[in-house]
Amino acid sequence: MGVVETTKPSLELLRSLSDEHVLRTLMRERRATRAEIAAATGLSKPTISESVKRLSASGAVVDTGERTTGRGRVGTYYALPASGRALVASLASTGVVAEAVDVYGEIVARATAPGADELHGAAQEVADGPFRLAVVSAADPVDRHTGRLVALPDAPLELGALDVPAALAPLVDGPITVDNDVNWAARAEPLRDFAYLFLGEGLGCAVVSDGEVRRGHTGVAGEIAHVVTVGPDGAAMRFTDVFGALGLRRARSTAIDVPKLLASDAHETLAGAVAGVLSAIVALADPEVVVVGGPWGRAWLEPIAHAFAQAPRHVPLRPATVGDELVAARATALEQLRDAVVSAATQR
Amino acid sequence: MGVVETTKPSLELLRSLSDEHVLRTLMRERRATRAEIAAATGLSKPTISESVKRLSASGAVVDTGERTTGRGRVGTYYALPASGRALVASLASTGVVAEAVDVYGEIVARATAPGADELHGAAQEVADGPFRLAVVSAADPVDRHTGRLVALPDAPLELGALDVPAALAPLVDGPITVDNDVNWAARAEPLRDFAYLFLGEGLGCAVVSDGEVRRGHTGVAGEIAHVVTVGPDGAAMRFTDVFGALGLRRARSTAIDVPKLLASDAHETLAGAVAGVLSAIVALADPEVVVVGGPWGRAWLEPIAHAFAQAPRHVPLRPATVGDELVAARATALEQLRDAVVSAATQR
DNA sequence: GCATTTAGGCAAGAGTCCTTCCTAGAATGG
DNA sequence: CCATTCTAGGAAGGACTCTTGCCTAAATGC
Numbered sequence: 001m002g003v004v005e006t007t008k009p010s011l012e013l014l015r016s017l018s019d020e021h022v023l024r025t026l027m028r029e030r031r032a033t034r035a036e037i038a039a040a041t042g043l044s045k046p047t048i049s050e051s052v053k054r055l056s057a058s059g060a061v062v063d064t065g066e067r068t069t070g071r072g073r074v075g076t077y078y079a080l081p082a083s084g085r086a087l088v089a090s091l092a093s094t095g096v097v098a099e100a101v102d103v104y105g106e107i108v109a110r111a112t113a114p115g116a117d118e119l120h121g122a123a124q125e126v127a128d129g130p131f132r133l134a135v136v137s138a139a140d141p142v143d144r145h146t147g148r149l150v151a152l153p154d155a156p157l158e159l160g161a162l163d164v165p166a167a168l169a170p171l172v173d174g175p176i177t178v179d180n181d182v183n184w185a186a187r188a189e190p191l192r193d194f195a196y197l198f199l200g201e202g203l204g205c206a207v208v209s210d211g212e213v214r215r216g217h218t219g220v221a222g223e224i225a226h227v228v229t230v231g232p233d234g235a236a237m238r239f240t241d242v243f244g245a246l247g248l249r250r251a252r253s254t255a256i257d258v259p260k261l262l263a264s265d266a267h268e269t270l271a272g273a274v275a276g277v278l279s280a281i282v283a284l285a286d287p288e289v290v291v292v293g294g295p296w297g298r299a300w301l302e303p304i305a306h307a308f309a310q311a312p313r314h315v316p317l318r319p320a321t322v323g324d325e326l327v328a329a330r331a332t333a334l335e336q337l338r339d340a341v342v343s344a345a346t347q348r
Numbered sequence: 349m350g351v352v353e354t355t356k357p358s359l360e361l362l363r364s365l366s367d368e369h370v371l372r373t374l375m376r377e378r379r380a381t382r383a384e385i386a387a388a389t390g391l392s393k394p395t396i397s398e399s400v401k402r403l404s405a406s407g408a409v410v411d412t413g414e415r416t417t418g419r420g421r422v423g424t425y426y427a428l429p430a431s432g433r434a435l436v437a438s439l440a441s442t443g444v445v446a447e448a449v450d451v452y453g454e455i456v457a458r459a460t461a462p463g464a465d466e467l468h469g470a471a472q473e474v475a476d477g478p479f480r481l482a483v484v485s486a487a488d489p490v491d492r493h494t495g496r497l498v499a500l501p502d503a504p505l506e507l508g509a510l511d512v513p514a515a516l517a518p519l520v521d522g523p524i525t526v527d528n529d530v531n532w533a534a535r536a537e538p539l540r541d542f543a544y545l546f547l548g549e550g551l552g553c554a555v556v557s558d559g560e561v562r563r564g565h566t567g568v569a570g571e572i573a574h575v576v577t578v579g580p581d582g583a584a585m586r587f588t589d590v591f592g593a594l595g596l597r598r599a600r601s602t603a604i605d606v607p608k609l610l611a612s613d614a615h616e617t618l619a620g621a622v623a624g625v626l627s628a629i630v631a632l633a634d635p636e637v638v639v640v641g642g643p644w645g646r647a648w649l650e651p652i653a654h655a656f657a658q659a660p661r662h663v664p665l666r667p668a669t670v671g672d673e674l675v676a677a678r679a680t681a682l683e684q685l686r687d688a689v690v691s692a693a694t695q696r
Numbered sequence: 697g698c699a700t701t702t703a704g705g706c707a708a709g710a711g712t713c714c715t716t717c718c719t720a721g722a723a724t725g726g
Numbered sequence: 727c728c729a730t731t732c733t734a735g736g737a738a739g740g741a742c743t744c745t746t747g748c749c750t751a752a753a754t755g756c
Contacts, residue, residue, distance in 0.1 A: 011741085011742050011743055011744095012742095014742090014743060014744075015742085015743070018743085018744090043744085043745095044744070044745055044746075046743095046744080046745075046746095047743075047744060047745080050743080050744095069753085070753080070754075071752095071753060071754045071755080072751095072752075072753065072754080073750085073751055073752050073753070074751090074752065074753075
């Protein structure tokens with residue numbers, strides 16, 4: 001708190017600001033003449049001309065060879081050179097998706113593979129030289145500092161002992177961001193303070209506060225398996241143990257047997273247990289709404305909402321919009337890639 | 349996410365940056381010659397001279413009349429004029445504290461009064477013209493948008509129906525920031541991801557994530573009274589109800605009877621209940637440590653830590669450093685006051 | 697064929713930063 | 727007591743960046 005950091009005034013600062021305007025305009029427009037850039041940024045034509053001259057000399061923008069047609073003098077189109085790509089990947093037990101995203105936000109290549117251990121192969125398939133950075137969604141808890149998957153008690157790693165950063169390091173020449181799939185799904189919702197509760201084979205929750213997913217110290221915030229809640233006979237019980245007590249786990253595993261659960265008549269007991277967890281979420285995170293996703297979360301939204309409405313404090317529940325965890329991962333990758341390009345071109 | 353906001357390059361930007369450097373230096377040093385400011389900021393003497401000329405003309409800095417003594421030419425000391433004050437107040441059922449803080453971080457006036465309803469009077473006592481802003485700590489849940497106290501189920505307002513912003517509005521000519529005392533206490537700890545659990549007559553918790561207290565949508569994040577936990581016979585029970593079941597509440601109230609509690613032999617039951625709440629905190633916030641404060645929280649840290657250590661996931665507990673909720677409130681007020689002075693002087 | 701339109705360049709002006717040098721005045725030391 | 731040393735402040739000059747305004751070249755449309 002209170003660390004005031006004031007940049008020194010300098011003409012270099014102004015110059016880099018102009019350059020940044022030019023680069024970001026070309027990221028939006030793909031190509032533009034100096035006059036078009038001036039109009040789009042609100043800066044004057046001579047300023048843009050100077051900036052383009054600098055950036056051309058350093059190779060940060062290039063003359064595409066194309067020329068305007070139409071009335072008036074022929075203009076020269078400028079564009080960004082091949083600026084590298086970002087890798088966006090999704091890892092689940094059902095398979096891997098790898099995508100290459102360019103600085104315009106275009107998905108320029110895509111590959112899928114059946115097993116999570118084929119991450120490297122899928123990434124290599126969409127590679128075209130080293131990636132400038134990677135953003136990965138994984139269906140397991142993630143350590144926010146190392147990017148490695150974290151084994152929590154009673155929750156075997158769905159993806160096995162895969163070391164994501166190590167698997168990608170040879171292909172990526174920059175930062176590798178890894179986060180949980182539930183957190184990525186939450187980032188796609190346009191709310192500032194809410195929680196995203198995922199109820200499927202695994203249990204998960206993302207807490208969004210002040211517009212950002214809060215990951216906590218190690219990155220496993222929202223791993224709700226051990227929250228104490230109401231079990232079968234009103235007994236206090238950890239959330240994950242409720243499924244054991246009801247015989248709704250898959251054989252020799254702590255994973256929930258979803259088909260069996262959906263076919264069972266345990267609506268009420270489970271809704272009560274979920275309502276207990278929701279009480280903890282509301283108490284600690286104070287969300288505006290709780291978005292409920294996952295196969296049985298969505299199917300049983302009704303009884304869950306009914307049980308939760310009995311609680312002394314409650315908030316509205318809403319089904320998750322059918323979203324893809326890659327949407328937010330792509331957006332993050334694009335933002336990081338653009339920032340990397342701008343800072344590479346403006347820093348010296 | 350991804351909203352890139354780039355400031356336009358302009359010479360005015362540089363000028364305001366120089367002015368800000370000068371102003372912030374004078375806030376630290378109280379008075380300085382142009383040469384001293386130049387040395388402190390790293391900017392050149394002519395630049396500082398220009399800035400001081402501008403700021404003197406607008407009245408944002410003044411010649412104090414003092415002159416340097418010592419070898420060399422006599423220098424002119426400049427300083428900030430009377431720049432207004434910030435009000436810092438603390439409200440508890442035991443009484444009110446009001447302080448006036450100036451732009452140097454000095455407490456220039458202080459008043460106390462026995463009842464919370466004397467907020468206006470205490471504030472008026474330390475006033476010297478209108479305050480530029482106010483920062484208030486209140487021993488009740490606070491709505492982060494309105495600054496009003498929030499009545500939650502089973503938790504009567506300790507301070508009554510006091511409307512803090514309305515009480516202060518006539519004295520304050522700017523923003524009024526109100527927050528819970530537990531949140532202020534947490535802000536005084538130098539950690540980025542942790543929770544602060546307060547166990548006294550009331551129950552409270554602050555969640556600090558990524559270096560900031562997270563208040564949630566309405567501002568009542570951390571109000572843990574309704575978290576489901578383990579009650580007397582292993583029954584699932586809301587935290588606040590545990591005290592009712594054990595007969596540890598004050599008469600006709602939901603407040604905890606602390607002397608009775610400390611004299612009771614309910615260590616184990618209560619430690620188990622607290623451990624259940626800690627499980628929820630760890631699951632949802634993933635803190636590095638949990639700082640435990642409040643009269644019986646500190647006294648019973650041992651049994652609580654013992655019970656919590658049985659949980660499948662746990663983090664270290666630590667007693668709260670004997671802190672004053674006003675420390676962080678003062679720091680916030682000072683930062684806001686300085687920002688206000690800088691922006692008033694640099695904007696036009 | 698000529699007015700219109702448009703990209704880009706040039707020139708001038710204002711403003712901010714810096715480095716370097718100069719000056720006035722005060723304390724220090726022989 | 728006087729030369730020396732030290733320091734705050736100012737002035738000069740150069741380097742840049744921004745803007746406005748004007749000019750030129752080339753293509754279109756009537």
